[in-house]
Amino acid sequence: MTSEAPFDIREALGCTCMRLRRASRQITQLYDQHLAVVGLTASQFGLLARLHGASLRGHAAVPIGVLAEQHGMDPTTLTRNIKLLVAAKLVRDGRDATDRRVRTVALTEAGRKALNRAMPQWRKAQQQVEAALGTEPMLAFNGLLDLSNARLPA
Numbered sequence: 224m225t226s227e228a229p230f231d232i233r234e235a236l237g238c239t240c241m242r243l244r245r246a247s248r249q250i251t252q253l254y255d256q257h258l259a260v261v262g263l264t265a266s267q268f269g270l271l272a273r274l275h276g277a278s279l280r281g282h283a284a285v286p287i288g289v290l291a292e293q294h295g296m297d298p299t300t301l302t303r304n305i306k307l308l309v310a311a312k313l314v315r316d317g318r319d320a321t322d323r324r325v326r327t328v329a330l331t332e333a334g335r336k337a338l339n340r341a342m343p344q345w346r347k348a349q350q351q352v353e354a355a356l357g358t359e360p361m362l363a364f365n366g367l368l369d370l371s372n373a374r375l376p377a
Contacts, residue, residue, distance in 0.1 A: 257348040274330040284327035
């Protein structure tokens, strides 16, 4: 005989992780549907946008480790995603000028153009999410996501 506590399915169904993963899948599918028009996924769009933001701050190239941390991805997973963008000539691989062991990636002109083509589709997805959730709840949701990113271990 074991002394395990009784299992209440309601406890498991209230799981924050399961709820967040379901919402994440639904929202990702919505963005993917809109961005498919320009041949990008939501993840690819996010990577291109981060690289563009880095270039606006004067960083022509970003180390893979830094990009992985900013994007909340494992560097190995990021490398797989980057390969597709390199093959499409939207980003280019490189090496850090001060430490040749550090691999970097940079947005190409084709990547910048793809990002510009994708922006109207991204805006449509963003507006659809806002319309479904409401402006205030969406802002609150984003705030909770930012809080969780700041407080929970990576």
